[in-house]
Amino acid sequence: xxxGTGPLRVLVTHPRVQSAEEVQEYLAKAxxxxxxxxxxxxxxxxxxxxxxVVLFRSxxxxxxxxxxxxxxxxxxxxxxxxxxxxxxxxxxxLGFEDDWMVSSEEDRRTILHRLLCCMWNGQVDILxxxxxxxxxxxxxxxxxxxxxxxxxxxxxxxxxxxxxxWSELLRSxxxxxxxxxx
Numbered sequence: 001x002x003x004g005t006g007p008l009r010v011l012v013t014h015p016r017v018q019s020a021e022e023v024q025e026y027l028a029k030a031x032x033x034x035x036x037x038x039x040x041x042x043x044x045x046x047x048x049x050x051x052x053v054v055l056f057r058s059x060x061x062x063x064x065x066x067x068x069x070x071x072x073x074x075x076x077x078x079x080x081x082x083x084x085x086x087x088x089x090x091x092x093x094l095g096f097e098d099d100w101m102v103s104s105e106e107d108r109r110t111i112l113h114r115l116l117c118c119m120w121n122g123q124v125d126i127l128x129x130x131x132x133x134x135x136x137x138x139x140x141x142x143x144x145x146x147x148x149x150x151x152x153x154x155x156x157x158x159x160x161x162x163x164x165x166w167s168e169l170l171r172s173x174x175x176x177x178x179x180x181x182x
Contacts, residue, residue: 001034003067006060009040013052016045027051063178072178103174112170115139127153133164152176 001008010033014023024043031053033041063069103111118124118139125145129135135158140151154172156165 001036002055002057003065004057004060005064006057007040008034008036008055008057010042011052011054011056012041012043013046013048013054014043015048015050020045069178076175076178108170111173115169115173123151125151129156129165133159133166135165137169 012027012031014027017023020043023045027043028041033053034055063072121143123140123143125138125140126134127136127138134156136153136155138151138153140149142149152173154169154176156172157168159165159167
């Protein structure tokens with residue numbers, strides 16, 4: 001079956017015949033379809049001499065597709081520690097234009113706005129480093145303080161020449177969305 005956690009759908013095409021219901025009943029018994037596809041099987045008679053079964057998952061975010069998530073993780077690690085021999089296993093069909101990982105430019109604006117709101121509302125704790133350029137921060141999801149309040153821990157980069165690590169907040173958040181379970 002296709003990888004992922006989205007709902008599984010099945011399309012079964014068969015030669016168009018007059019007794020389509022009999023064919024569909026037979027195919028339902030003869031084909032060993034995955035159990036999580038019982039309610040989402042579609043049978044369609046077509047101008048063909050063959051039977052085709054297509055299984056697909058839908059309604060998944062990019063990070064719920066294991067192959068894509070693996071590529072995003074590789075990309076995130078490569079951006080943190082670039083090497084001359086780095087190559088991506090996944091070909092880029094539309095070319096390489098953007099240096100961000102997952103979000104579109106508009107998504108990044110929205111995310112940055114939310115991060116700044118979090119800072120404005122005092123929901124950012126500095127875990128390591130100086131206030132002007134911390135190395136690790138925690139974004140609390142609620143205004144309350146304490147270890148039990150859910151939040152996101154981000155590692156910010158170290159920049160030479162007096163550039164603050166806050167400049168990497170958005171990229172660190174993107175990295176967290178891809179590598180959060182490591």
